[in-house]
Amino acid sequence: MSRPLLLPVLALLSTPAAHAADLSPEADRWWGHVRFLASDSLQGRDTGSEGYRKAAEYVSQQLAALGVKPVVGDSYLQELELVSRTLVEERSRLALVRGGKETPLVLGKDAIISSRVGESGTVDAPLVFIGHGLSIPEAGHDDFAGVDLQGKIAVFLSGGPSTISGPLRAHYASSAERAKALRKAGAIGYISLQNPKHLEVPWSRVAGARKKPAMQFADTSLNEDQGLKLAVTFNADRTEQLFTGTPHTFKQILALADSDKPLPRFELPARLEARAEFTRAPVKSANVVGLLPGSDPALAKEYVVLSAHLDHVGVGEPVKGDRVYNGAMDNATGVAAVLEVARALQAAKPRRSILFALVTGEEKGLLGSRYLAARPPVPIDGVVANFNLDMFLPLFPLTRVIAYGQEESNLAAPLRKVAETQGVKPLEDPEPNQMRFIRSDQYSFVREGVPALAFKFGFDKGSPEEKVFRTWYRERYHAPSDDLAQPMDKEGAAHFVKLLTTLTRTVADATERPRWNTDSFFRRFDKTGTRGGVTANP
CATH class of the missing domain: 3.40.630.10 (Zn peptidases)
Known part of the structure; x- marks a missing residue:
């Protein structure tokens, strides 16, 4: 340089x-x-x-x-x-487990594992849907209230209520603030769900970028969004499978969000099994x-x-x-x-x-x-x-x-x-x-x-x-x-x-x-x- x-x-x-x-x-x-x-x-x-x-x-x-x-x-x-971090996809996997039956998820088709957040290793944890996953004290909005996330994976829909100002909503949806709220609640990871109404790029382009390395500061004190074991983003076209066996469909969740109505919060009758392996380079x-x-x-x-x-x-x-x-x-x-x-x-x-x-x-x-x-x-x-x-x-x-x-x-x-x-x-x-x-x-x-x-x-x-x-x-x-x-x-x-x-x-x-x-x-x-x-x- x-x-x-x-x-x-x-x-x-x-x-x-x-x-x-x-x-x-x-x-x-x-x-x-x-x-x-x-x-x-x-x-x-x-x-x-x-x-x-x-x-x-x-x-x-x-x-x-x-x-x-x-x-x-x-x-x-x-x-x-x-430090760059790259997911070794051939040694990584995701699967949903219901009633002892495992359903493998195809990386790049069903979902992607973040290379920026998370740790190498395995995760086996229950799933909890928590609305938009936002805790905004100034607006009296808390999707974490009354929800047990200890040792679990939080599932949330991107976006937030339009009754809250855009910049305020954006601040609490930032990776650093989101990670802070999840860590405080005891969650070990998260699954982010896309709202098709707000997609900027098609899933094919999102999936195509998944193999590129993410980066962090070598000085770990500057990395604010760490401390979680796993971060996953789901393909909107493949998300309905997460809600199988619940009183709600993903389509219904989207309809509530798009009409600016409160989202329910509930446990999903499934666990997520995951393995992620990352390589690092300066x-x-x-x-x-x-x-x-x-x-x-x-x-x-x-x-x-x-x-x-x-x-x-x-x-x-x-x-x-x-x-x-x-x-x-x-x-x-x-x-x-x-x-x-x-x-x-x-x-x-x-x-x-x-x-x-x-x-x-x-x-x-x-x-x-x-x-x-x-x-x-x-x-x-x-x-x-x-x-x-x-x-x-x-x-x-x-x-x-x-x-x-x-x-x-x-x-x-x-x-x-x-x-x-x-x-x-x-x-x-x-x-x-x-x-x-x-x-x-x-x-x-x-x-x-x-x-x-x-x-x-x-x-x-x-x-x-x-x-x-x-x-x-x-x-x-x-x-x-x-x-x-x-x-x-x-x-x-x-x-x-x-x-x-x-x-x-x-x-x-x-x-x-x-x-x-x-x-x-x-x-x-x-x-x-x-x-x-x-x-x-x-």
Whole structure:
């Protein structure tokens, strides 16, 4: 990761052979970054891979060329020690046992065993269905109340009641909070059930990714979702067999959930027998971090962080003969936008400092951003806001924007003002059950008390744009077809870069630092006493 920068060579590689005559210079520059980062030569930028190293080197030399300074000594690289874990499937198994009769489950067809959570060894335990498996004291919701899970496996349906705010629901559904609640209740593992109504990708793609290694921190004190023996995800089309012999069918459970009615909790008349074996190997990767110093001495020791994950999922199971998961939308687009915002802000000279963070291991569980937020190169109490880009999806012109987290802090006010001046309407999260507020790198900063927003192009319900949005997830999300050949609105991306640049500068130049709203659950994570206490904007 620490090879000398190859600026002339990589700059040449990143430049299209001929500038597109129909693109503005801003869109052309953005597209040039995407072209390099999503090229087949980088082999999908898997965490710790040679392709990822090339991507990190490219981003480092781009930041250097823009006058952004290194902050980890004289390097842009904040290195991480990780461990990869791979399930040895031929020596692993699952089976349901009822009345002494064993029914083997086919790995990849019926269910998959997580490589990220669990231990090598055997499990033989009864099953208990616990609704959505959420304990949310602030909402008076507890699926664990009155349920005996000691030594048992919890079975729960993904999602949660819409009567609870999306960000709050998402926080308690995060892997760390879920594991904490299960451990407290005495469960030794869990089975997660998919709700077909909320599926982003088909089961075939989920199953195809199961053989790829998961990753954890080598420093085990940073691994928050450990302590369980087994984690399993069931195929929605094969889940009905779990409910055989109970008063409820899976179809009935789904109907209750989809109509937002309380879910029953009950023991399943079956045990799960499992064996899992994992191999482990050390992995090194790195975040790329650069600093644009603030122009105001009174504010220069406060920071706005712009983040985007640099990794993707590498090379995997072939789809239509293609094994390279290029990750053009996810997330070459976001990295390219951060680089172009850096270009614009370098000339604007904002009052506060700007930290540009292109992080690793997002696809492995937000590892890079968690490490950066836990061990930042600048004081965390000086970080006033985080704007995160994770496949912001420039699939059509930018007329609507979804900003996850806008209801939690007064960042909503500058967002609305900037968006309005650029002809863009901010929208609320249309799909809170997708839990996107906790599924990308902004969540690492939120848990350190930093107000944050994450962005996607928005759409009106029932519009053609909504159809394009949903088709993209179904056909391209975590698939080889997320490549350079897919349609993108490059001018829309350039428009978004302009919006984000203006928003970042507005927050960086403001006299007051951003604050959590008084009614925000996430205000409790503020360790400084300087980020809380404003009334939510009407």
